[in-house]
Amino acid sequence: MDNRFQPIFDAQQSHFRSDITKSYEWRIEQLDAMERMLQEHRDEFCAALYQDFGKPVFEQLFEITVPTGVIKYYRDNLRELMAPQFVPIPKGLEETGHRGVILKEPYGVTLVIGPFNAPILLLLDPAIAALAAGNTVILKPANTTPATAALFQKYVPQYFKPENVTVVTGGREEIADLLKLPFDFIFFTGSSAVGKVVMRAAAEHLTPVILELGGQNPTIVDETANLDIAADRIAWGHNAISGQWCIAPGYVYVHESVAEAFLERLKASVIRMYGTDPQQSPDFARMISEHDAERVASYILPDKVVLGGRSDIKARYVEPTILYPSSWDDPALQQEVFGPVLPVMPYSNLHEIVEIMKRKPKSLAAYIFSKNQEHIDYVLHSLSFGGGCVNQTNLHCWIDSLPFGGVGNSGMGKYYGKAGFDALSNTKAMLIGNPDVELDVFPPYAGKDIAKSLSVFS
Structure with a gap:
C-alpha cells in the first residue's frame, strides 16, 4: 500500500x-x-x-x-x-x-x-x-x-x-x-x-x-539547605504547567531533621503562588485531558495529604497536592506522576537514598538543595541523570549553552x-593528504623498517 x-x-x-x-x-x-x-x-x-x-x-x-x-x-x-x-x-x-x-x-x-x-x-x-x-x-x-x-x-x-x-x-x-x-x-x-x-x-x-x-525526577533537600529558597523553587518547578513538565521535580527526599520545617515552607510557597483555591488562579494550568486528570487524582492518598487533594475531573483540574510521608509503595511513586501531586519522603542517610535512586530508571533531571559541597559532589558523581540543578530547579533547560537531554x-x-x-x-x-609527499607504508614490506614507516602515525 x-x-x-x-x-x-x-x-x-x-x-x-x-x-x-x-x-x-x-x-x-x-x-x-x-x-x-x-x-x-x-x-x-x-x-x-x-x-x-x-x-x-x-x-x-x-x-x-x-x-x-x-x-x-x-x-x-x-x-x-x-x-x-x-x-x-x-x-x-x-x-x-x-x-x-x-x-x-x-x-x-x-x-x-x-x-x-x-x-x-x-x-x-x-x-x-x-x-x-x-x-x-x-x-x-x-x-x-x-x-x-x-x-x-x-x-x-x-x-x-x-x-x-x-x-x-x-x-x-x-x-x-x-x-x-x-x-x-x-x-x-x-x-x-x-x-x-x-x-x-x-x-x-x-x-x-x-x-x-521523562521519568520521576529526584529532588534532595539536605539538612544544610536554605529551606525558603528550596520551597519556592520546588513549588514552582513542580507545579508549572500543572506538573506536566518532563523536568519537574517528581519527588522530594528531605532530611528528617528539617522535614517539618521544609513542609511548612513548601505549603506556604504553593499557597503564595496559587492561592487557597488554585482552581481560580490565572497562573495554574489544567491537565491536558479528563483521562489524565483522573489518572493523577488517583495517586492522591487522603491520609497522606498535607496540602491540596481536591480535583475536578470534568474541568481537567487537580489541585497542587503534597503527600507526606510518602513511601515507594505509594501509587505516586510507581511511575512518573506528570501532574501536580508531589510525594515527599524523609531520610536520615544520604548514601542510603542515593543507592535507592540508583536502582530506579535513570531520570531526565535531578535536583539537590544543599550548602554542603561534599554532599553535592557525592550526588553528582554517584547518580546518573540527564541534567539538572544545584539549589535551583528546571532552569537548566532554558540555557542554550547547556546541552539538554536524557540518559537511559x-x-x-x-x-x-x-x-x-x-x-x-x-x-x-x-584527513587531507599532501599530493606531493610519499608515505612509505605500502607493500612489499620485506626489508623495510616497519617501525619507521609506522612512526608517522605517532
Whole structure:
C-alpha cells in the first residue's frame, strides 16, 4: 500500500539532494521565517495555548521567547558552527603536510514529533536546530493540543515552502505511517513507551534518533539547605504547567531533621503562588485531558495529604497536592506522576537514598538543595541523570549553552545551542593528504623498517 506521506517525503528528499539546504543563506532564510511566524502571530499562539489547557500568560510567552532566543543564538553563531574545524593529527603526518579537518554536514529529511506539554517550544526548538544544521523538516505537532496544532497547519505553509518545512497533523495512525518512511533523522519528545516505538521504527532504516523522554525526577533537600529558597523553587518547578513538565521535580527526599520545617515552607510557597483555591488562579494550568486528570487524582492518598487533594475531573483540574510521608509503595511513586501531586519522603542517610535512586530508571533531571559541597559532589558523581540543578530547579533547560537531554530510560542524545547543531549534523572526519609527499607504508614490506614507516602515525 502506498504511504500517504510519501509525496511529502520525496519532495523534501529531492530538495535536500539538490544541496540547496547546505548553504548559509538557506539556513538563515528558514530561521528568519520561523522568527517572523512566531512574532507576527504571537497572540494567536498564546491564545491557542490557553484554549488547549489553560496555560497562564507567563508560560504562554515562555513558549515564544525561548525559540526566538534559540534562533538568535544560531543566527549569531551559524558561520562559526558551519566552518571546517582543523584538529591536531600525529606529528609525523603533520610534518609531511597532512591536515585533519572536521566537516559538519546535514543528515537530510528530519521528522520532529512534538509533545503536548510545551507544544510550541518542544516542537520548534528541535526544528530550529535541524534547520540551522541544513536539514529539511517535517513537523508533527501533538494532536492533544488541537488549537495549537491548527495554527501550525495554518501558518507553516505561509512562511515555508513545503520542500523546506511542512506540517502533518493527526494521531497514532499518522505517526505510524510517518515512521514507515526512511527518514535521515528523527527527533521525538514524549513518553518512554512511545519512545521505544519510535526507536523500533527507526531501527528498520538505521535512522539516528534523539529521544527526549521523562521519568520521576529526584529532588534532595539536605539538612544544610536554605529551606525558603528550596520551597519556592520546588513549588514552582513542580507545579508549572500543572506538573506536566518532563523536568519537574517528581519527588522530594528531605532530611528528617528539617522535614517539618521544609513542609511548612513548601505549603506556604504553593499557597503564595496559587492561592487557597488554585482552581481560580490565572497562573495554574489544567491537565491536558479528563483521562489524565483522573489518572493523577488517583495517586492522591487522603491520609497522606498535607496540602491540596481536591480535583475536578470534568474541568481537567487537580489541585497542587503534597503527600507526606510518602513511601515507594505509594501509587505516586510507581511511575512518573506528570501532574501536580508531589510525594515527599524523609531520610536520615544520604548514601542510603542515593543507592535507592540508583536502582530506579535513570531520570531526565535531578535536583539537590544543599550548602554542603561534599554532599553535592557525592550526588553528582554517584547518580546518573540527564541534567539538572544545584539549589535551583528546571532552569537548566532554558540555557542554550547547556546541552539538554536524557540518559537511559529518560532518553538519548543532547541538543540546545551548539550541542543541537552538532547533534543534527553528521560529523565528517577528513584527513587531507599532501599530493606531493610519499608515505612509505605500502607493500612489499620485506626489508623495510616497519617501525619507521609506522612512526608517522605517532
